[in-house]
Amino acid sequence: MRLTLSSGRTIPQGSFVEHKLSKGYQRATSIVYINHLDLMELGIESGDRVQVTSDSGSVVLITEATHDIPTGCAYIALGPYANAIIGGYTHGTGMPDYKDIIVEIEPTDDPVPTVWDLMEIIGGLRYGH
Amino acid sequence: MDIKDVPCPFCGCLCDDVKIQIEDNRITGVENCCTLGNAKFLSKSRLQHPIMRKDGKWVEVSYEEAIDETARILSDAVRPLLYGWSGTVGEAQVVGVHLAEEIGALIDSTTSVCHNPSILAIQEVGHPGCTLGQVKNRADLVIYWGCNPIEAHPRHMSRYTTYADGYFIDNTATDRKVIVVDIRRSDGAKVADEFIQVKPGGDYLVLSALRAMVRGKSDVVPDSVAGVKKVQLQRVADLMMKAKFGAVFFGLGVTMSRGKYKNVRNAIELVSELNRKTKFTISAMRGHFNVYGFNEVLTWMAGYPFAVDFSRGIAFYNPGETSVIDLLEKKEPDACLVVASDPGAHFPKSTIEHIAAIPTVQIDPCVNATTALCQVQIPVAITGIESAGTAYRMDGVPIRMKKVLETDFPTDQEILERIVTRIREMRADG
Numbered sequence: 001m002r003l004t005l006s007s008g009r010t011i012p013q014g015s016f017v018e019h020k021l022s023k024g025y026q027r028a029t030s031i032v033y034i035n036h037l038d039l040m041e042l043g044i045e046s047g048d049r050v051q052v053t054s055d056s057g058s059v060v061l062i063t064e065a066t067h068d069i070p071t072g073c074a075y076i077a078l079g080p081y082a083n084a085i086i087g088g089y090t091h092g093t094g095m096p097d098y099k100d101i102i103v104e105i106e107p108t109d110d111p112v113p114t115v116w117d118l119m120e121i122i123g124g125l126r127y128g129h
Numbered sequence: 130m131d132i133k134d135v136p137c138p139f140c141g142c143l144c145d146d147v148k149i150q151i152e153d154n155r156i157t158g159v160e161n162c163c164t165l166g167n168a169k170f171l172s173k174s175r176l177q178h179p180i181m182r183k184d185g186k187w188v189e190v191s192y193e194e195a196i197d198e199t200a201r202i203l204s205d206a207v208r209p210l211l212y213g214w215s216g217t218v219g220e221a222q223v224v225g226v227h228l229a230e231e232i233g234a235l236i237d238s239t240t241s242v243c244h245n246p247s248i249l250a251i252q253e254v255g256h257p258g259c260t261l262g263q264v265k266n267r268a269d270l271v272i273y274w275g276c277n278p279i280e281a282h283p284r285h286m287s288r289y290t291t292y293a294d295g296y297f298i299d300n301t302a303t304d305r306k307v308i309v310v311d312i313r314r315s316d317g318a319k320v321a322d323e324f325i326q327v328k329p330g331g332d333y334l335v336l337s338a339l340r341a342m343v344r345g346k347s348d349v350v351p352d353s354v355a356g357v358k359k360v361q362l363q364r365v366a367d368l369m370m371k372a373k374f375g376a377v378f379f380g381l382g383v384t385m386s387r388g389k390y391k392n393v394r395n396a397i398e399l400v401s402e403l404n405r406k407t408k409f410t411i412s413a414m415r416g417h418f419n420v421y422g423f424n425e426v427l428t429w430m431a432g433y434p435f436a437v438d439f440s441r442g443i444a445f446y447n448p449g450e451t452s453v454i455d456l457l458e459k460k461e462p463d464a465c466l467v468v469a470s471d472p473g474a475h476f477p478k479s480t481i482e483h484i485a486a487i488p489t490v491q492i493d494p495c496v497n498a499t500t501a502l503c504q505v506q507i508p509v510a511i512t513g514i515e516s517a518g519t520a521y522r523m524d525g526v527p528i529r530m531k532k533v534l535e536t537d538f539p540t541d542q543e544i545l546e547r548i549v550t551r552i553r554e555m556r557a558d559g
Contacts, residue, residue, distance in 0.1 A: 088479040
């Protein structure tokens with residue numbers, strides 16, 4: 001299913017912002033909010049996982065059903081999960097497209113990566129504590 | 130012990146009425162603060178020692194070794210990038226700008242990925258703005274466009290708009306109207322008197338339609354604009370023109386979506402149109418507590434508010450070329466110093482891939498996503514809790530941040546000064 005995804009601030013994301021390696025931050029930033037009707041069309045329940053793919057990347061997220069987002073759209077808290085599918089092109093303005101990203105969404109059983117996993121995929125090294 | 134009127138070092142509201150209870154040099158209670166500020170004041174986890182990667186493993190090192198390594202990395206670099214700055218005070222930012230000039234670096238802040246388009250628009254058409262105090266005491270119409278204050282600036286509505294008493298407003302509950310414009314029905318939209326739901330990417334069209342209506346050209350507006358009915362737009366345009374004092378606040382829904390700075394320019398020009406009929410202002414909802422401060426500091430030192438490239442020996446500013454995302458996307462930097470921000474969590478994947486590929490040093494109190502991308506991390510005192518200094522509120526009002534806890538950790542400013550000193554020593558040694 002093709003949706004228009006936007007990223008932005010949420011209270012849980014902001015509350016865990018000093019604890020980016022915590023489960024709370026991972027949970028807060030890896031939820032994709034989708035309208036009930038779109039979830040129904042995907043044939044999955046709120047809380048099931050989906051593979052979200054854009055022109056710039058792909059990542060596994062957890063769905064959460066909401067009536068506050070219109071059908072055809074999706075929302076995610078800003079953070080490393082959103083950025084896994086956001087491109088670096090800025091149209092000559094310095095500002096990448098953090099909003100209105102066209103994504104393809106399909107159900108998956110794959111696990112949601114951790115923040116450390118995402119950083120290691122691009123060449124980072126997790127810190128042990 | 131209680132300390133009153135502590136400014137909160139979280140968001141651009143810089144609420145300066147927070148009360149902190151302290152026992153044995155620990156914060157045991159916070160009053161008047163929002164969820165976000167509370168979480169920061171009461172946070173206990175932090176990095177205890179400088180760390181450095183050696184043979185593919187993290188090891189603890191002394192401050193001296195970490196600073197030596199940082200100075201070596203920056204000295205050896207041909208195209209160093211100094212990035213971050215929004216989570217520290219002006220006094221540290223000043224040292225950062227001096228460092229950038231001295232080593233010919235490119236310096237940019239988190240502005241680049243938040244309100245950079247707002248600055249570009251303001252440079253084109255000006256900024257009819259005002260302080261938050263004016264809004265609180267005078268505004269009878271408040272418009273939140275592409276922002277969600279309840280989640281991003283949780284006390285903005287209670288301190289300055291919807292729920293705040295105003296000196297020139299008899300009854301704020303009835304006399305102050307609130308309009309929210311957003312692509313989704315956010316929590317802010319739920320408490321608004323009027324909610325305009327725009328289709329993603331439709332802000333420019335809706336702003337243009339409102340401008341036409343304010344100009345008296347309603348007949349050119351079609352029945353529906355970006356998913357918004359003409360009757361609602363006309364109702365909103367009438368509300369705007371009838372207001373005695375209107376205040377528009379806009380967020381990243383305007384700056385990050387399609388159109389970018391042209392959206393902001395259109396919003397400013399709508400406000401200019403409205404000023405022919407009544408009094409209207411427009412202001413950006415700045416994010417980090419001192420993101421505005423970096424724009425001030427860099428402007429008075431280099432002449433430009435962000436994305437300044439010193440590689441030519443002079444300050445050169447060309448957003449789209451000298452802005453951090455474009456620079457990283459082109460894989461230009463060969464070393465990076467990150468101060469008081471977390472690009473690992475907030476930059477597109479392709480750009481942080483490059484940060485991971487070059488020698489990167491982070492100055493930050495906490496382990497964060499950027500830690501994984503660094504070669505060195507230097508922990509520091511938490512600004513606004515363990516160290517004092519100047520920050521600028523989102524409306525440009527400077528506020529003195531307080532030190533409420535004693536600490537042995539050095540401040541951002543001290544670490545940066547030691548790095549500058551060490552680089553000078555290395556250069557003198559040839």
